[in-house]
Amino acid sequence: MSKQDSHFITVFSLVIGTLATVAIVIFVIARYVGAHTQEREVLSETEYIHQVRRNVAPFEEEAVAGQSNADLAIAPAAGAANGGGLSMPTTGKQLFEQTCSACHGPGIAGAPKAGDKAAWAPHLAKGLATLYDHALHGFHGSTGVMPAKGGRPNLPDAVVERAV
Secondary structure, eight states: HHHHHHHHHHHHHEEEEEEEHHHHHHHHHHHHHHHHHHIIIITTTTHHHHHHHHHGGGOOOOOOOOSGGGOOOOOOTTTGGGGOOOOOOOSSHHHIIIHHHHHTTTTTGGOOOOOOHHHHHHHHHHHHHHHHHHHHHHHEEEEEOOGGGGGGTSHHHHHHHHHH
């Protein structure tokens, strides 16, 4: 190895070592300042502490084997049991207003608008049985996609057919 190569390796090693040392020192200082700022500014703030306790309160209890843990059961959110707050429609009109009108009202995603006879003509030409099938099982057409039961799989088939 020549003298020039040896000198280059020495200088390069010193530069890399210095940069690594500076990075480590900056990291240690940042951790120290961050920890002390957190203690002084945040952890001593009573509102912050109360908010954290409120946030973790539902999860801080444990279920113990052999004991009654009924009071630890997680209750579903209001409206979650019946599809996110929507009541189960019993008539075709209710279903259309709750679900179908989201796309067929303004005609988005290629859905033919309710009442637009020209847009519905190709679909009506296929027959009522085909319309029922598309409403129940979905449809992939050239202008868009209709999800099965309008994206609400919990709907009874009879109500979907009444909406058609």
